Amino acid sequence: xxxxVNPMTLKKxxxxxxLGGVAATLSVLAQSAKSAPWSTIVPALExxxxxxxxxxxxxxTKSPFEQIRKTASDISARTPLHKLHGMLTPSDLHFERxxxxxxxxxxxxxxxxxxxxxxxxxxxxxxxxxxxxxxxxIAFLECSGNYRSLDTGKISPQEICGLTSQxxxxxxxxxxxxxxxxxxxxxxxxxxxxGDAAVMTRSIPVKKGWExxxxxxxxxxxGVRPEQGYPFRLFLPGFEGNMSVKWLRRIELxxxxxxxxxxxxxxxxxxGEGKIRQFSFVMDARSIITYPAFPGKVEKGWIxxxxxxxxxxxxxxxxxxxxxxxxxxxxxxxQAPVLDKAHTRFRFLWYWQGSETAILSRATDETGYQQPTxxxxxxxxxxxxxxxxxxxTGWVLKSDGEVLFQPT
Amino acid sequence: MIKFLVGICIVFISHAGARLSxxxxxxxxxxxxxxxxxxxxxxxxxxSEDRIRQWDIDVRADxxxxxxxxxxxxxGKEIYQVKCAACHGxxxxxxxxxxxxxxxxxxxxxxxxxxxxxxxxxxYDYIQRAMxxxxxxxLSPDEVYSLTAYLLYExxxxxxxxxxxxxxxxxxxMPARQLFVPxxxxxxxxIR
Numbered sequence: 001x002x003x004x005v006n007p008m009t010l011k012k013x014x015x016x017x018x019l020g021g022v023a024a025t026l027s028v029l030a031q032s033a034k035s036a037p038w039s040t041i042v043p044a045l046e047x048x049x050x051x052x053x054x055x056x057x058x059x060x061t062k063s064p065f066e067q068i069r070k071t072a073s074d075i076s077a078r079t080p081l082h083k084l085h086g087m088l089t090p091s092d093l094h095f096e097r098x099x100x101x102x103x104x105x106x107x108x109x110x111x112x113x114x115x116x117x118x119x120x121x122x123x124x125x126x127x128x129x130x131x132x133x134x135x136x137x138i139a140f141l142e143c144s145g146n147y148r149s150l151d152t153g154k155i156s157p158q159e160i161c162g163l164t165s166q167x168x169x170x171x172x173x174x175x176x177x178x179x180x181x182x183x184x185x186x187x188x189x190x191x192x193x194x195g196d197a198a199v200m201t202r203s204i205p206v207k208k209g210w211e212x213x214x215x216x217x218x219x220x221x222x223g224v225r226p227e228q229g230y231p232f233r234l235f236l237p238g239f240e241g242n243m244s245v246k247w248l249r250r251i252e253l254x255x256x257x258x259x260x261x262x263x264x265x266x267x268x269x270x271x272g273e274g275k276i277r278q279f280s281f282v283m284d285a286r287s288i289i290t291y292p293a294f295p296g297k298v299e300k301g302w303i304x305x306x307x308x309x310x311x312x313x314x315x316x317x318x319x320x321x322x323x324x325x326x327x328x329x330x331x332x333x334x335q336a337p338v339l340d341k342a343h344t345r346f347r348f349l350w351y352w353q354g355s356e357t358a359i360l361s362r363a364t365d366e367t368g369y370q371q372p373t374x375x376x377x378x379x380x381x382x383x384x385x386x387x388x389x390x391x392x393t394g395w396v397l398k399s400d401g402e403v404l405f406q407p408t
Numbered sequence: 409m410i411k412f413l414v415g416i417c418i419v420f421i422s423h424a425g426a427r428l429s430x431x432x433x434x435x436x437x438x439x440x441x442x443x444x445x446x447x448x449x450x451x452x453x454x455x456s457e458d459r460i461r462q463w464d465i466d467v468r469a470d471x472x473x474x475x476x477x478x479x480x481x482x483x484g485k486e487i488y489q490v491k492c493a494a495c496h497g498x499x500x501x502x503x504x505x506x507x508x509x510x511x512x513x514x515x516x517x518x519x520x521x522x523x524x525x526x527x528x529x530x531x532y533d534y535i536q537r538a539m540x541x542x543x544x545x546x547l548s549p550d551e552v553y554s555l556t557a558y559l560l561y562e563x564x565x566x567x568x569x570x571x572x573x574x575x576x577x578x579x580x581x582m583p584a585r586q587l588f589v590p591x592x593x594x595x596x597x598x599i600r
Contacts, residue, residue: 100538113455113463121455128452133445180448191466197544199537201466250463259469259527261534265519268588271600276524276584280591313595367595380599 068093071158075099076143077227078162081308082290087138087335087343089165091220095241096227097143097163099198099262103247107231110195112215116253119182126231129217132172132180137214137237140166140310140343142283144240144267147389153396153404157290160393160405164310166343167228169235171216174209177251183209187253191260192234195249202243203257204236208281212237215248238312238341239281240387242267272382283312285371286390287319287346287363297401300354305332308343311365315339318364319346325358325394326373326408332361352397358406360394373408467533471578474532477549478573481566484558487551491540500562505541509562522563526588528580531556553577 044064045051062068068084070077070093077096079089089095096102107126115121143163149155187206194200204213217224217232224230229246236244242262257263263278271277287309292298309319315338320329332346346361363371372380374391394406467473488500496502500509500520507515510522521531536552538544547555557572565580566572572580593600 100541100544113460115455115460115464121460122452123455123459124452131451132449176445176449179445180452193466197538199465199544201533201537252464252466254468256468256470258466258533259530260466261530261538264527264530264588265521265525271589274587275589276526276587277591278526278588280593282591282593284593365595368597369595370597372599376599 070095071162072096076163078158079165081157081162081164081288082293082296083158084290087166087308087339087345088220089167091167091222091225091228094141094165094167094219094225094228095143095163097241098196098227098246099200100196102226103196104226105195105231105247110231110247110249112232112248112251114177114181114251114253116190116251117184117187117255118253119184120180122177122181124177126217129172129215129232132176134170135173135214136168136170136218138166138168138339139235139237139341140164140283141235141241141244142310142312144242144280144283144387147385147391149407150405153406154294155405156295157288157293161286161288163241164343166310167219168221169214169216170218170221171214171232171235174213174215174234174251175211177215178206178209181253183253186255189254189257191250191252191254191258192243192245192248193250193252194229194245195247200245200262201258201260202245202262203254203260203279204234204239204243205281206253208236208239236281238283238314240267240283243281267387269381269386269388270384272384275382280388283310284388284390285309285311285313285316285363285365285369287316287361287371288393289321289359289361289395292359292397292403293395294403294405296403298352298397298403299401300352303350303352305348305350305359305361307346307361309334309346309361309363310341310343311363311367311369312341313369314341314366316344316363317366317368319344320362320364321346321348321350322360322362323350323352323357326360326392329362354399356397356399358394358396360392360408362392375408465537467529467536469527469529469578471529471574474529474574474577475549476574477553478571479550479553479555479557480571481554481557481561481568483551484554484556484561487547487555488558491543491547492555495541500559508559520563521559522565522583524584526582526585527578528556528560528565528582529578531559532577 068080079093079095111123111125113123146161146163148160189203190206190209192202192204214235215232216235219228224233232248233246234244234248268276268278287307289305289307291306305321309316319332321332322329332348335345338344371390371392377391392408394408396404396406495505496508501507501511501514507518508521510520532552535555553572560566561568
């Protein structure tokens with residue numbers, strides 16, 4: 001297919017076209033017509049109290065009035081942060097980043113191999129993993145390339161940093177499997193490899209495996225979604241999302257890192273003085289106001305400023321709000337429970353007089369790290385932008401009620 | 409007296425039960441504290457050496473994992489034209505997808521193999537597992553060595569007559585190698 005095209009005139013190749021789009025699209029359309037939920041075909045009634053409603057169903061539906069969606073490019077899809085409430089991201093709105101599409105995997109045929117510096121190399125199927133003692137935790141997962149801006153200011157939280165989402169992940173602790181295989185003392189790194197067409201790999205310190213890594217087979221109570229790594233994925237709380245390898249098929253224990261493509265040519269950042277930072281795993285503390293935010297509009301009067309804050313190093317200690325462009329700061333209220341390495345919702349009730357001003361949020365985590373301005377962060381990285389950008393994000397409230405993004 | 413005997417029986421039974429549950433994996437009545445978990449549960453299967461050999465495709469920076477084989481710049485160029493140029497450009501400098509060859513006049517800021525990749529082994533590892541995008545895993549070791557040789561040559565790291573194999577790939581010094589430093593961020597107030 002590719003060789004028939006003149007490479008010099010070829011535009012950036014669309015992944016969906018490459019993956020054989022037409023047939024796939026038709027089958028998806030046929031599928032959705034068959035399974036279209038009742039509520040999407042029946043128009044809303046003038047008076048729903050006078051007609052019996054739809055019958056019970058085998059699976060829940062979304063209201064046709066709530067058409068909430070991710071936004072997608074060829075390689076990623078972003079969570080609509082400004083349309084969500086509470087602390088959990090619905091599984092079908094969890095952000096997605098794939099390196100060669102979403103594989104279709106039969107759990108009966110998929111195995112996880114653990115080998116290398118171990119006493120007993122072992123393979124596990126999904127059913128084997130489910131027999132081990134299980135663990136659940138609510139934690140965020142964020143891509144380390146998660147900051148975008150736009151000069152016009154017309155950019156939503158979804159587009160600025162929608163590559164972060166939060167789920168309850170359930171699975172088996174990796175430490176349990178380490179013990180099962182008998183990991184050698186001299187093992188310091190392990191390779192995690194996915195069963196997708198990219199056969200994607202990352203090197204991870206063994207220490208993280210013993211501490212809190214999970215092989216997750218469930219997300220928000222049901223099997224992990226295919227886009228999130230079905231039948232199971234690695235989950236590394238607080239670490240950059242790329243390392244939580246999806247469709248996990250192999251773990252190899254080693255005494256040194258592997259320097260894979262995703263930890264050398266990608267997911268590394270230029271930090272000034274000609275240096276490139278490698279193995280920058282932890283996601284620093286961050287927050288963003290999700291209401292008010294572009295493209296929403298506001299009216300003068302009472303506004304409950306809302307947003308989320310999170311840190312890969314621990315719990316959120318505090319979130320401060322400025323309603324005067326950063327001159328003064330006041331504490332926001334944090335919604336309990338405030339969890340370790342988890343999105344935490346904050347609120348700040350404020351009366352807007354209607355004159356133009358900028359509102360900002362600033363997170364501090366339990367280690368004392370305070371979210372920096374873009375200017376300070378850029379300065380600390382020798383003027384370079386790239387991965388691990390977590391700056392304070394501002395919104396300008398125009399007197400006509402328009403809300404525009406403002407970098408700090 | 410009867411009460412006393414019943415008491416003894418209960419004590420005896422509960423002790424026996426505790427012993428039983430410690431020795432048996434099938435006991436589902438007892439909740440164990442985490443520090444008393446058995447070292448092994450016995451779930452899963454031992455992996456055969458054959459199985460490991462089939463799946464263990466990774467190549468480390470020190471060359472561990474490289475399969476026997478070799479490749480040339482000329483052969484690499486031929487394969488590149490047919491299988492890679494559509495996405496990466498006719499000489500690797502143009503794109504539209506990742507630019508692979510550094511050229512200060514055409515793509516000075518691009519993170520290419522020549523100015524950004526710290527290890528030559530990563531080229532081999534990545535091509536053999538993930539490329540070509542629409543036919544991943546389809547190239548033979550000799551083809552992957554040849555493509556690696558061609559890309560190193562275009563980046564002016566080896567000359568046109570070099571033969572790249574499992575013995576010499578890890579020894580190639582990449583221009584960006586000394587730029588890489590480990591993460592120096594720590595917890596606490598400092599912004600890095």
